[in-house]
Amino acid sequence: MRREIDAVKKKLESFLVCADFSNDIPVLVVGTKVKNGINVINAFKGEEAEELYHKLSDKKGEKN
16 A cells, blocks of 8 residues: 555646536546547546536635
């Protein structure tokens, strides 16, 4: 377990986040770019998607 944590600390990685609020149920998808597209890491829906979206997009100290 410790080896896995050390490996993550030494890794630089960028994430792509897609948020879709155009339907009844909001969706937020997290992924990474790979050679021929996107590797989806995780997806969230509903209230959890909205909360994560605000955590990622709101400036510190602001509440919407």
